[in-house]
Structure formats: C-alpha cells, structure tokens
Amino acid sequence: MSSTELEKARNKALELRREIEEHNYHYHVLDQPLIDDEMFDQMMLELQQLEKEFPELQDPDSPTRRVGAKPLEAFDTLEHKVPMLGLDNAFSDQDLADFDARVRKLSELDIIEYHCELKIDGLAVSLQYEEGVFKRGSTRGDGYSGEDITANLRTIRQIPLQLPEALTLEVRGEVYINKKDFEKLNNERESEGLMTFANPRNAAAGSLRQLDPRLTAKRPLKLFLYGLGEHVLDLSTQSDLLDRLENLFLPVNPNRTICRGLDEVQSYCRRWQDKKGELPYEIDGVVVKANDLDLQKELGFTARSPRWAIAYKYPPEEKTTRVLDIQVNIGRTGAITPVALLEPVSLSGTTVRRASLHNEDLIAEKGIMIGDTVVVHKAGEIIPEVIRVIEDDRSGEEKEFKMPGHCPSCSAETVRLSGEAARRCLNPSCPAQLVEKLVHFASRRAMDIEGMGPAMAEMVYNSGLVRDVGDLYYLTAAQLSEMPRMAEKSAENLVRAIAKSKENPLRRLLFGLGIRFVGEKAARLLAERFGNLDRLRKVREEDLVKIEEIGPKIGEAVVQFFHTPETSPVLEKLREAGVNFKEPEVVSTSDLLAGKTFVFSGSLDRYTRDEAAAAVEEKGGRVSSSISRKTDYLVAGEDPGSKLEKAQQLGVNVIDENEFSELLLKNVK
Ligand code: IVH
Numbered sequence: 001m002s003s004t005e006l007e008k009a010r011n012k013a014l015e016l017r018r019e020i021e022e023h024n025y026h027y028h029v030l031d032q033p034l035i036d037d038e039m040f041d042q043m044m045l046e047l048q049q050l051e052k053e054f055p056e057l058q059d060p061d062s063p064t065r066r067v068g069a070k071p072l073e074a075f076d077t078l079e080h081k082v083p084m085l086g087l088d089n090a091f092s093d094q095d096l097a098d099f100d101a102r103v104r105k106l107s108e109l110d111i112i113e114y115h116c117e118l119k120i121d122g123l124a125v126s127l128q129y130e131e132g133v134f135k136r137g138s139t140r141g142d143g144y145s146g147e148d149i150t151a152n153l154r155t156i157r158q159i160p161l162q163l164p165e166a167l168t169l170e171v172r173g174e175v176y177i178n179k180k181d182f183e184k185l186n187n188e189r190e191s192e193g194l195m196t197f198a199n200p201r202n203a204a205a206g207s208l209r210q211l212d213p214r215l216t217a218k219r220p221l222k223l224f225l226y227g228l229g230e231h232v233l234d235l236s237t238q239s240d241l242l243d244r245l246e247n248l249f250l251p252v253n254p255n256r257t258i259c260r261g262l263d264e265v266q267s268y269c270r271r272w273q274d275k276k277g278e279l280p281y282e283i284d285g286v287v288v289k290a291n292d293l294d295l296q297k298e299l300g301f302t303a304r305s306p307r308w309a310i311a312y313k314y315p316p317e318e319k320t321t322r323v324l325d326i327q328v329n330i331g332r333t334g335a336i337t338p339v340a341l342l343e344p345v346s347l348s349g350t351t352v353r354r355a356s357l358h359n360e361d362l363i364a365e366k367g368i369m370i371g372d373t374v375v376v377h378k379a380g381e382i383i384p385e386v387i388r389v390i391e392d393d394r395s396g397e398e399k400e401f402k403m404p405g406h407c408p409s410c411s412a413e414t415v416r417l418s419g420e421a422a423r424r425c426l427n428p429s430c431p432a433q434l435v436e437k438l439v440h441f442a443s444r445r446a447m448d449i450e451g452m453g454p455a456m457a458e459m460v461y462n463s464g465l466v467r468d469v470g471d472l473y474y475l476t477a478a479q480l481s482e483m484p485r486m487a488e489k490s491a492e493n494l495v496r497a498i499a500k501s502k503e504n505p506l507r508r509l510l511f512g513l514g515i516r517f518v519g520e521k522a523a524r525l526l527a528e529r530f531g532n533l534d535r536l537r538k539v540r541e542e543d544l545v546k547i548e549e550i551g552p553k554i555g556e557a558v559v560q561f562f563h564t565p566e567t568s569p570v571l572e573k574l575r576e577a578g579v580n581f582k583e584p585e586v587v588s589t590s591d592l593l594a595g596k597t598f599v600f601s602g603s604l605d606r607y608t609r610d611e612a613a614a615a616v617e618e619k620g621g622r623v624s625s626s627i628s629r630k631t632d633y634l635v636a637g638e639d640p641g642s643k644l645e646k647a648q649q650l651g652v653n654v655i656d657e658n659e660f661s662e663l664l665l666k667n668v669k
Pocket of ligand 1: 119
C-alpha cells in the first residue's frame with residue numbers, strides 16, 4: 001500500500017470523525033438533525049470500513065468505539081484537581097434576599113448581575129478533555145475524588161469524544177434521564193420482570209454505575225454541562241462560559257438568563273416553578289450564580305460551597321395522607337407487591353389513591369405501618385410514592401404489615417428466592433397469576449385483543465372455561481354472553497378480536513407468553529432469528545446466548561419456559577386453534593415499500609408512532625426522523641410543524657393519514 005493512499009485514508013477518517021461529532025451534536029443535543037439517519041449511518045459505515053481496511057487508523061477515541069469496552073470488576077477512583085463542591089440551599093424569597101445581601105456586602109456593589117440556570121435533578125459528573133479528546137470522566141463522589149466511569153460516559157451520544165478545538169479542560173455537569181424515557185424504561189423493566197426505578201434520578205445513577213458499559217449504552221442518558229474544573233480558557237462571565245461550551249458542541253441547557261438584581265432573580269425562580277412541569281426533564285430548583293467570574297474569584301469558597309452561588313430549591317410537591325391499608329398484588333411472574341391504599345389526596349394534578357411499596361425491605365426501611373400518616377410525592381412527576389412516615393403523628397393504633405406467608409390467591413407458601421427483593425408465589429396454577437398472564441397476553445403490545453382487560457380476564461377465568469391463554473381461542477360467543485353483564489354484541493366482538501389475534505406475527509405471541517426477561521425487544525430478536533416457534537422450542541441455551549443481545553439470563557429463561565411441563569399443552573392448544581407460530585420474513589411481504597423512506601410528523605389518529613413505523617418496516621420500508629431530499633414520503637398528521645414546510649421546500653411527497661393507510665393496504669399481497 002502506498003503511503004499517499006494511507007495519508008488520504010487518514011485525512012478522510014479525520015474528516016468523517018469531525019463530521020460525525022458535528023451531526024451527533026445536532027441530533028442528540030440540539031434535536032435538529034441536519035441529515036437523515038440513513039446518511040449518518042452511511043458515514044459511520046464508511047469510517048468503520050476505513051478503520052478496518054487501514055488498521056493504522058484505529059483509534060480508541062473514534063466515534064465507532066463508543067461502546068465496546070469489557071465489563072469492569074470495579075470502578076477506579078479519580079481525584080478531582082479542583083474539588084467538586086456542593087451548593088448552599090435557599091428555600092424561600094427571604095433566603096435568596098439574604099444571599100444577595102451577603103454578596104453585595106462582600107463585593108461592596110449596589111446591584112449584582114446574576115446568571116440563573118435550571119437545577120437539573122440528576123447526577124453530577126466531571127469530564128476531562130486533553131487536547132480536545134475526551135479522556136476521563138467521573139462521578140462527584142465525596143467532592144475530592146469520585147469513581148472513574150469513563151467507559152460508561154463514552155456511551156452517551158451527547159458527549160463529544162473529540163472537541164472541534166484541541167483544548168485541555170475539565171467540564172462539569174449533570175447526567176439525567178427524561179421523564180418520558182424514565183417511564184418507558186420502567187415499563188420495559190416491568191414487562192421483563194425486573195425491579196423498576198423509583199425516579200429518573202435513581203435510574204440515571206443506576207445506569208451510570210453499571211460495571212458493564214454495554215448496559216449503560218442501552219439507557220437513555222443525557223446531560224447538561226454547567227461549569228468548569230481545571231481549564232485555561234479566557235472568560236469573563238458565567239454566561240460567556242456556557243456560550244463557549246455550546247460552541248464546543250457541548251450540551252448546555254438553553255433555559256438560562258442574566259438577571260440584574262434580586263427582583264429579576266426572584267421572578268425567574270417563580271416563572272420556572274410554574275413552568276417546570278412542561279420541561280421534559282426534572283428540575284429541583286434554580287441555581288443562581290454571580291455572573292462575573294472575577295467577582296466569583298473574589299468571593300471564593302467556604303469549606304463546603306462557593307460564596308458566589310446558591311441553589312434555590314423548589315418545595316417538592318409533597319402531601320401528607322394516611323395509609324388506610326396495605327394490600328398485595330400478585331403479578332404474572334408470581335411476584336407479590338405490597339401496595340398502600342391511601343386516603344385520596346390530590347398531588348401534581350391527579351388524585352392519588354394507591355402507591356406501590358415495592359417490597360418488604362422497602363417497607364421495613366421506611367418503617368411504614370397501616371394507619372400511619374405518610375408523606376407522598378410523585379416520582380418522575382408520574383409515579384406516586386411514599387417518601388416517609390411522620391412518626392410523631394402515631395397514635396399507637398397503627399398495625400404492622402407482614403408479607404403474607406401464603407399466597408392470598410392460591411394459599412401456596414410464598415418464598416423469597418436468594419438475591420431477590422420480591423417474595424413470590426411459585427405455584428404455576430395460581431389463579432391470580434393466571435389472570436395476570438391472560439391480561440398480559442391480550443395487552444396492546446402483545447396479542448392486542450380488544451376487550452380482554454383485567455375485569456374480563458378475571459371473569460373468563462372465574463367462569464372455569466379458561467385456565468390458560470390457549471383456552472381463550474375456544475371461547476364461543478354463546479358461552480361469553482352467559483357471563484354477568486355481557487351483552488350479545490360485546491360477546492361477538494370479543495370472539496372476533498380473539499380470532500383476529502391468531503394472525504399476529506410470532507414476536508407478539510412470544511412477548512405475550514410472558515417468558516421471564518423476554519420483553520418486546522428480545523421477543524422480536526428471537527422471532528426473527530428462529531422464524532417459527534417450533535424451531536425455538538428445540539433450541540439449546542448455548543446456541544441462544546450466541547445471539548447478540550440475548551444474555552444468559554434470557555437464554556436460561558427461554559429454555560426453562562419450553563421445558564416446563566405446563567408449557568406444551570398450552571402451545572398445542574394454540575396450534576390447534578390455528579394461532580400463527582411464524583414470523584414473517586424480514587424481507588417485505590411486498591416490495592412496494594422496499595427502499596422507501598418515510599418521515600412522520602404530527603400525531604396520527606389510528607396509529608401510534610411505533611405502530612406506524614412497524615407497519616412501514618414490515619413492508620420493507622424504513623423510517624427516518626428527519627426530512628431530506630432522500631425522503632420519499634412525509635406522513636403529515638395533526639400539527640405537523642416545521643417538517644411539513646421543509647418537505648414542501650424539498651419537493652418531498654406529502655401524504656395524510658388516509659393516504660398512508662391506503663398505501664399500506666395496497667401493499668398487502
Ligand atoms: S453549579 C460549585 N449548576 O446541583 C458549583 N449545579 O446542589 C457547582 N446541579 O452538585 C454546582 N444543575 O450536581 C450547578 N446548573 C447547575 C446545576 C447544578 C444541577 C447540581 C450539581 C451540584 C448540585 C448542588
């Protein structure tokens with residue numbers, strides 16, 4: 001190979017890396033991609049190929065190497081050259097006024113210019129760049145040294161691995177998870193039978209502290225940077241500092257402002273207190289900083305915190321209420337979850353009547369008793385949670401709660417398996433579990449049987465006609481209409497919905513069977529890989545784990561499921577009834593949509609975004625998040641926004657929901 005050839009490849013690789021960083025910034029930080037996913041993937045592919053062809057060009061700091069480090073045994077410790085201190089808190093207007101008075105007095109100024117920023121409720125991290133390359137990152141730890149979480153931080157797409165300038169500096173900020181992503185993560189965990197996170201902050205902290213960076217890479221972590229550690233930048237204000245970080249393609253929160261004097265600070269704080277619910281992430285207050293960096297230096301630090309800044313903390317939306325009772329729910333995997341029944345209380349916009357207490361350890365840790373007065377809030381502004389007991393309010397009448405030693409549904413002994421927080425009923429014929437299994441099987445993302453909700457599932461179970469999901473397919477309208485409050489028409493509709501579900505692809509059936517740890521994603525992978533259920537039934541664990549993303553836990557659970565004696569009769573009933581055991585080939589059923597790129601904008605009536613995307617992909621098309629000349633169709637729903645304009649400018653074919661539906665139908669073979 002000639003040296004000029006290598007030189008050319010090197011220049012191309014450098015250019016690609018720079019461009020990829022830039023597009024990462026536009027996509028992951030600004031949410032305004034400049035190119036579509038396909039073009040981005042193309043660039044990554046090109047870079048990967050260059051690095052493969054010219055091993056000299058391989059570089060651990062290349063964007064092709066974000067994920068891939070091996071699991072660690074433990075985290076190393078990293079020292080902070082400049083300590084990562086915390087902030088003093090202000091809880092009232094008066095506290096803010098006291099802070100302002102102190103700063104004015106110390107500086108001998110009449111009015112102070114402040115920089116106000118949102119206080120992101122996440123986890124503080126520090127990132128070290130050397131000559132523009134991301135080298136190390138750590139948690140705050142005790143303020144003087146933290147854990148080296150470099151491999152995990154590298155998986156966060158918002159963190160550039162290379163800066164556009166060869167600067168050596170340490171930047172600091174907060175890693176967080178969006179409220180919606182938190183909810184989705186918890187839903188996924190729940191469907192996989194895993195413990196859910198209490199709030200977005202815990203989810204972010206748990207994700208960053210994974211020893212296996214491949215797990216961290218799957219978590220929707222984001223970050224905002226708000227300050228510097230050691231650096232050589234020439235800056236005069238905090239506001240300039242953040243602008244400078246932004247110009248380095250580092251993620252900075254846009255909701256920041258310069259406030260002259262206390263009044264403006266107080267109104268900024270009030271404004272965001274009212275509007276914080278509209279933000280996609282959680283904030284727990286506002287950070288008020290003297291804007292002038294010389295003044296910051298002059299004011300300096302106390303042992304614990306800077307004198308030039310304060311955290312104005314919003315009162316968390318908390319209420320007190322009473323625990324009327326503690327009941328238990330039995331999940332489809334037999335996990336027994338204690339649930340507090342609360343005296344109804346209105347909290348962040350809804351009336352809260354129940355709160356999951358997760359498990360017996362948590363009840364013991366918080367010391368919750370029946371009859372207690374407790375403080376509740378909403379984790380992630382969504383999930384009601386008991387924070388603590390007000391012990392002073394106890395009358396002595398409170399009753400201790402004990403997890404039942406026998407399943408309240410089937411009386412089988414409950415057990416706590418080693419390494420698990422949950423107590424379980426292990427009886428495979430437990431009615432409560434069976435009802436939950438039916439509900440899961442029929443749920444929208446599984447077999448999507450309309451009309452088979454929790455009440456109906458319980459009714460068909462109690463009728464004695466249904467003992468497992470296989471029996472559903474033998475129900476007749478006549479049998480159903482004999483059930484209490486069941487109109488003939490509803491019975492017919494339900495039978496029709498059940499029959500329709502027979503045609504679902506294997507992935508939905510697999511997900512619906514409720515195999516432990518097999519969520520939607522694993523179900524799809526397995527269905528695509530094996531093509532039909534009978535092949536999957538025969539597979540050995542060692543072959544399963546060879547599939548990327550199928551770990552030993554899933555592998556073991558799948559094999560165990562198919563070897564459990566109760567499984568076969570259910571599968572045979574499904575087969576007899578004509579339930580589809582096959583996954584359609586990934587190659588489209590028709591190639592009308594093959595090679596066609598769709599972009600969706602605005603909301604559709606009949607499809608969720610996921611469903612619309614799945615329909616396109618099923619037919620060989622692909623979905624992109626941004627419009628480009630290569631887009632074939634923009635499907636414009638309600639309020640399509642700026643994408644519509646762009647599509648029109650570029651001459652992209654714009655279709656509405658009806659036309660989209662027709663296109664899909666035309667496409668059915
Ligand atoms: S400045 C020496 N700015 O709040 C000053 N902190 O309670 C360091 N935080 O440890 C902090 N958003 O984890 C600063 N815009 C922001 C922030 C912020 C969130 C966190 C950070 C800090 C804690 C202090």
